[in-house]
Amino acid sequence: xxxxxxxxPVMVGPSSSHTAGAARIGLIxxxxxxxxxxxxxxxxxxxFAATGAGHGTDRALVAGLLGxxxxxxxxxxxxxxxxxxxxxxxxxxxVLRGVHPNTVLLRVTAPDGRALEVVASSLGGGRVKVCSIDxxxxxxxxxxxxxxxxxxxxxxxxxxxxxxxSHHGVNIAAMQLYRDRRGGLAVMVIESDQPIPAALxxxxxxxxxxxxxVYLNMGEES
Amino acid sequence: xxFQSVESLLLAARDAPVWQVVLEDDCRDRGSEREESxxxxxxxxxxxxxxxxDYDPARRSPxxxxxxxxxxxxxxxxxxxxxxVREIIAAAVRNGECxxxxxxxxxxxxxxASGVLPAVLLPLQRRDVLPDEVIVQALYVAAGFGQVIxxxxxxxxxxxxxxxxxxxxxxxxxxxxxxxxxxxGEQMAHACAIALSNTLGxxxxxVAGLVEVPxxxxxxxxxxxxxxxxxxxxxxxxxxxxxDEVIDAMRAVxxxxxxxxxxxxNGGLAATPTGRRIAESM
Numbered sequence: 001x002x003x004x005x006x007x008x009p010v011m012v013g014p015s016s017s018h019t020a021g022a023a024r025i026g027l028i029x030x031x032x033x034x035x036x037x038x039x040x041x042x043x044x045x046x047x048f049a050a051t052g053a054g055h056g057t058d059r060a061l062v063a064g065l066l067g068x069x070x071x072x073x074x075x076x077x078x079x080x081x082x083x084x085x086x087x088x089x090x091x092x093x094x095v096l097r098g099v100h101p102n103t104v105l106l107r108v109t110a111p112d113g114r115a116l117e118v119v120a121s122s123l124g125g126g127r128v129k130v131c132s133i134d135x136x137x138x139x140x141x142x143x144x145x146x147x148x149x150x151x152x153x154x155x156x157x158x159x160x161x162x163x164x165x166s167h168h169g170v171n172i173a174a175m176q177l178y179r180d181r182r183g184g185l186a187v188m189v190i191e192s193d194q195p196i197p198a199a200l201x202x203x204x205x206x207x208x209x210x211x212x213x214v215y216l217n218m219g220e221e222s
Numbered sequence: 223x224x225f226q227s228v229e230s231l232l233l234a235a236r237d238a239p240v241w242q243v244v245l246e247d248d249c250r251d252r253g254s255e256r257e258e259s260x261x262x263x264x265x266x267x268x269x270x271x272x273x274x275x276d277y278d279p280a281r282r283s284p285x286x287x288x289x290x291x292x293x294x295x296x297x298x299x300x301x302x303x304x305x306x307v308r309e310i311i312a313a314a315v316r317n318g319e320c321x322x323x324x325x326x327x328x329x330x331x332x333x334x335a336s337g338v339l340p341a342v343l344l345p346l347q348r349r350d351v352l353p354d355e356v357i358v359q360a361l362y363v364a365a366g367f368g369q370v371i372x373x374x375x376x377x378x379x380x381x382x383x384x385x386x387x388x389x390x391x392x393x394x395x396x397x398x399x400x401x402x403x404x405x406x407g408e409q410m411a412h413a414c415a416i417a418l419s420n421t422l423g424x425x426x427x428x429v430a431g432l433v434e435v436p437x438x439x440x441x442x443x444x445x446x447x448x449x450x451x452x453x454x455x456x457x458x459x460x461x462x463x464x465x466d467e468v469i470d471a472m473r474a475v476x477x478x479x480x481x482x483x484x485x486x487x488n489g490g491l492a493a494t495p496t497g498r499r500i501a502e503s504m
Contacts, residue, residue, distance in 0.1 A: 013321030
């Protein structure tokens with residue numbers, strides 16, 4: 001932990017895990033969708049479900065979906081702002097297996113009908129982790145530029161992506177591989193030290209065998 | 223690389239002030255420039271000032287449990303504490319209530335314990351007309367000691383109970399106060415050690431799981447404890463147990479604490495008949 005994990009963040013209260021972390025999860029989900037959603041279903045698990053209302057966890061998640069950071073003073077008014085912005089909300093509770101006590105399942109829909117499902121946990125001190133995207137395992141924090149690539153589980157895709165990144169001078173900080181079954185769908189989660197150029201992300205989207213590419217850079221406005 | 227012990231922090235600070243050693247270590251750690259680090263810390267101080275200025279006594283928390291008490295602490299009061307200590311008490315409550323009412327605060331080291339540092343720093347700056355620069359230096363001192371506590375023990379109530387939150391904040395604030403008053407690095411370590419010793423074993427038992435009861439008032443205890451422990455250290459009183467060993471003891475006590483007393487809302491005050499009634503009414 002660096003000293004600004006000890007001192008800070010500046011945040012809307014009352015809880016770094018239940019409020020600040022929740023806002024960050026909402027914001028990451030918005031960035032993963034790439035656009036402000038028109039509909040969102042938020043299902044709280046564990047301690048989020050038990051004490052979330054008193055901590056404003058639900059309001060913080062919605063604030064994040066509207067593009068607010070954990071320090072945005074408008075956070076407590078997010079439900080009203082969502083209504084104004086045409087974001088319809090469905091809030092509930094759920095029980096998930098094998099996850100951190102502070103976990104939420106979000107289902108969001110883009111204006112063009114695209115859907116995205118995210119499971120994410122708040123680990124304390126405002127730090128968060130995305131656990132899965134659209135039902136496929138993933139594990140990343142959003143602290144670094146992150147590339148999530150879904151591809152057919154065939155030889156060569158990992159080498160191809162790693163090559164492209166190295167040609168663009170992008171250093172891989174961490175890389176994870178998952179798949180639903182042999183020869184099925186696979187997911188690469190790549191966290192990099194440098195931002196990934198938009199042209200490279202577009203190129204990856206056109207590669208045969210690559211089904212979907214999501215690029216997350218929390219350091220950039222969107 | 224974070225300091226693994228107070229001993230190594232003081233060793234590094236033989237030829238330079240503690241705050242400067244912590245700042246330089248931060249630059250190495252995050253690969254950043256001095257100016258960037260300083261501006262970020264100064265930004266946290268200005269956010270602490272804004273949080274205090276933002277207080278509105280009419281506000282209530284979503285649960286209805288918190289709000290309005292800091293206003294009762296304005297004015298001369300019953301005359302028991304004297305104006306300076308009374309102002310510290312008021313500042314801690316003000317910040318705690320701002321936090322409970324979903325206003326903007328600075329987690330230091332956590333949101334639940336966010337009242338302790340501003341509660342001692344704001345009144346002291348006002349009383350002694352201190353430049354912001356000295357307070358920002360003190361925040362580096364606090365962060366340096368806090369980093370050792372986080373590394374060797376914990377700053378999370380869910381892991382170590384309230385001793386890890388308000389206890390850590392109090393120990394960090396005690397060291398920061400020693401810096402402001404011109405004390406030595408050794409005195410900072412003694413102040414930190416005594417403050418942590420005084421809160422050893424403090425449990426995290428939030429009623430209804432909310433950061434309100436007893437958290438707001440515990441920030442007052444953390445602030446006043448920091449003040450007394452800095453006074454002890456500045457008067458030449460030493461902790462019999464070295465700071466690092468006290469931090470290790472805090473960890474051992476946290477490990478031995480049952481889950482009911484670590485932020486689950488199932489023990490301590492949360493488990494009293496009234497605590498349970500409040501939780502059920504939510």
